Amino acid sequence: MKRLITVAAAQLGPIQKAEGRDVVVARMVRLxxxxxxxxxxxxxxxxxxxxxxxxxxxxxxxDEADGWYEQTLPSxxxxxxxxxxxxxxxxxxxxxxxxxxxxxxxxxLRKRRFNTSVVIAPSGEIVLKYRKIHLPGHKEFSTLRKVQxxxxxxxxxxxxxxxxxxxxxxxxxxxxxxxxxxxxxxWPEAWRELGLQQVELTMLGYNTPAVNQENRGFEAHHLxxxxxxxxxxxxxYQNATFGVGVAKAGNEDGFELMGHSIIVNPQGEIMAMATxxxxxxxVADCNLAMCELGRTTIFNFAQHRRLEAYQRLAxxxxxxxxxxxxxxxGEV
Ligand code: CDT
Numbered sequence: 001m002k003r004l005i006t007v008a009a010a011q012l013g014p015i016q017k018a019e020g021r022d023v024v025v026a027r028m029v030r031l032x033x034x035x036x037x038x039x040x041x042x043x044x045x046x047x048x049x050x051x052x053x054x055x056x057x058x059x060x061x062x063d064e065a066d067g068w069y070e071q072t073l074p075s076x077x078x079x080x081x082x083x084x085x086x087x088x089x090x091x092x093x094x095x096x097x098x099x100x101x102x103x104x105x106x107x108x109l110r111k112r113r114f115n116t117s118v119v120i121a122p123s124g125e126i127v128l129k130y131r132k133i134h135l136p137g138h139k140e141f142s143t144l145r146k147v148q149x150x151x152x153x154x155x156x157x158x159x160x161x162x163x164x165x166x167x168x169x170x171x172x173x174x175x176x177x178x179x180x181x182x183x184x185x186x187w188p189e190a191w192r193e194l195g196l197q198q199v200e201l202t203m204l205g206y207n208t209p210a211v212n213q214e215n216r217g218f219e220a221h222h223l224x225x226x227x228x229x230x231x232x233x234x235x236x237y238q239n240a241t242f243g244v245g246v247a248k249a250g251n252e253d254g255f256e257l258m259g260h261s262i263i264v265n266p267q268g269e270i271m272a273m274a275t276x277x278x279x280x281x282x283v284a285d286c287n288l289a290m291c292e293l294g295r296t297t298i299f300n301f302a303q304h305r306r307l308e309a310y311q312r313l314a315x316x317x318x319x320x321x322x323x324x325x326x327x328x329x330g331e332v
Pocket of ligand 1 (some may be wrong): 137182
């Protein structure tokens, strides 16, 4: 039996450093209006959707950067977005920078900063929260790089694991919803955590520089998008899930972010793709029943996974060099 929902990727064009939340929120509300007109049930926005990609800017004292973060959600500035979600009866994925006042791992209450995403129900209620785990970049100002990527300075590693929840979406009573944020999409372990919870719709936003800025060797420009799509398509196929990858794209104060937002099916095929570097909505009709084929056959995890052979996966972080074979030694 078909379980059909219409999914929208709401790509955002650039947000300049000086631009205020009110302007961005108005642009997002326009995308929600379009999504409603096109019959969408769920809308996915990018990572850190309310601001420019601020981790490219160095600040000495993080407290001076509080303006980039949300202290509450909604706030007076973001309330129009929640009003539109409720008006149009949409489910929504939203990425934002979060300040939380909560105990740390030692039980000490303090101000904490996370790169966060939430699923918002049509009622405006927060259904699920995820805090980015694979933070790329570096903590201190780097003289080696062409452009700073200070996510490790601005955010703590997420402490909520990779949650999945079953919630109503549009006409379908229960959809298994999961989230990733940007760099997470490159890590098969993150996808598998979701796959092991039978995720059916994996939503992720990204801010990906259009060129490699590490300054440690040449990477052809077209590979930026190739690697992004390769990761999302493989993650969807190997975990039998639909996927929505949504960019913040375009030229932010002279720094380019790639676009190419996509909606992918559980076979790993791209169903729809953005073609601009601007605000753009792309939609696809997704039959969630498609997830069952992979989940019950080639990726039937209960039948085919071999934990006894995966010991390194959860015990070793960095790679280690293998044993060296010598001629005459025989089989190692
Ligand atoms: N925002 C984010 O995670 N961006 C990274 C850039 C990697 S280069 C430091 C990404 O994986 O797209």
